[in-house]
Amino acid sequence: xxxxxxxxxxxxQPRRSLRxxxxxxxxxxxxxxxxxxxxxxxxGLEWVAVISxxxxxxxxxxxxxxxxxxxxxxSESTVFxxxxxLTDEDSGVYYCAKEGYMNGYGLYYFDxxxxxxxxxxx
Amino acid sequence: EIVLSQSPDFQSVTPKEKxxxxxxxxxxxxxxxxxxxxxxxxxxxxxxxxxxxxxSGVPSRFSGSGFGTxxxxxxNSLEPEDxxxxxxxQSGSVPLTFGGGTKVEFK
Numbered sequence: 001x002x003x004x005x006x007x008x009x010x011x012x013q014p015r016r017s018l019r020x021x022x023x024x025x026x027x028x029x030x031x032x033x034x035x036x037x038x039x040x041x042x043x044g045l046e047w048v049a050v051i052s053x054x055x056x057x058x059x060x061x062x063x064x065x066x067x068x069x070x071x072x073x074x075s076e077s078t079v080f081x082x083x084x085x086l087t088d089e090d091s092g093v094y095y096c097a098k099e100g101y102m103n104g105y106g107l108y109y110f111d112x113x114x115x116x117x118x119x120x121x122x
Numbered sequence: 123e124i125v126l127s128q129s130p131d132f133q134s135v136t137p138k139e140k141x142x143x144x145x146x147x148x149x150x151x152x153x154x155x156x157x158x159x160x161x162x163x164x165x166x167x168x169x170x171x172x173x174x175x176x177x178s179g180v181p182s183r184f185s186g187s188g189f190g191t192x193x194x195x196x197x198n199s200l201e202p203e204d205x206x207x208x209x210x211x212q213s214g215s216v217p218l219t220f221g222g223g224t225k226v227e228f229k
Contacts, residue, residue, distance in 0.1 A: 047218040109156040
C-alpha cells in the first residue's frame with residue numbers, strides 16, 4: 001500500500017527557513033518523480049516543485065524559484081523541500097505527491113498524496 | 123504558464139442533482155488534464171486522468187470529457203459524499219498549474 005507522509009511543518013518567522021520531509025513507502029521510490037503542492041488558507045492548490053526519479057532534474061513554480069530547493073534521498077525513500085526567505089504568502093498546507101508514471105518527470109498526474117504538513121509564517 | 127479557468131467557483135446542490143464543472147486552458151494541452159476531489163480536511167484524491175479516464179474505485183456517476191482547451195467533469199445523481207472541492211490540473215507543460223477549484227456544497 002502506497003504511503004506518503006510529510007513532516008517538518010510549524011510556525012516560523014518571516015525571512016527564516018524551514019525544511020520539510022516526505023517519507024514514502026509501498027512502491028519503488030527511485031522509479032518515480034515526486035512533487036510538492038501547497039494550499040494556502042482560503043485559496044486553491046498550487047504546484048510548488050518537482051524532482052525527477054533520479055534527482056537529476058528539478059523544476060519550480062515562479063513564486064518559489066530561487067528560495068526553495070527540492071531534493072531526494074533514494075536510499076531513504078525520502079524527498080525534501082528546503083524553504084528559505086519565507087514570507088506570509090508561503091503559509092499553507094504542503095502536500096507531497098507521487099507522480100503516476102514510472103520514470104516520468106513532471107508531465108503526469110499525481111496518483112498518491114500525503115496528508116500534508118502545515119507551515120505558518122508569522 | 124498555462125492558466126486553467128475553472129467554473130463555477132461554487133455550486134449549491136441537492137441530492138440526485140447533476141453537476142457540470144468546466145475547465146478551460148489558455149493553451150492547447152491535448153488530454154493532459156486531470157481532475158481531483160478534495161473533501162473538507164482531507165488530502166486531494168485523483169478522480170480522472172487524461173480528461174476521461176476514471177481511476178479505479180471512482181463511482182460511475184463521475185465522468186470526464188474534453189480535448190485541447192475545453193474540459194468537463196460531470197457528476198450525475200449527486201450523493202452526500204460528493205460534497206467537496208474539485209480541481210483540474212494540467213500536465214502539458216511545466217510549471218504545472220491547477221484551476222481555482224469548484225466547491226460543491228449541499229443545500
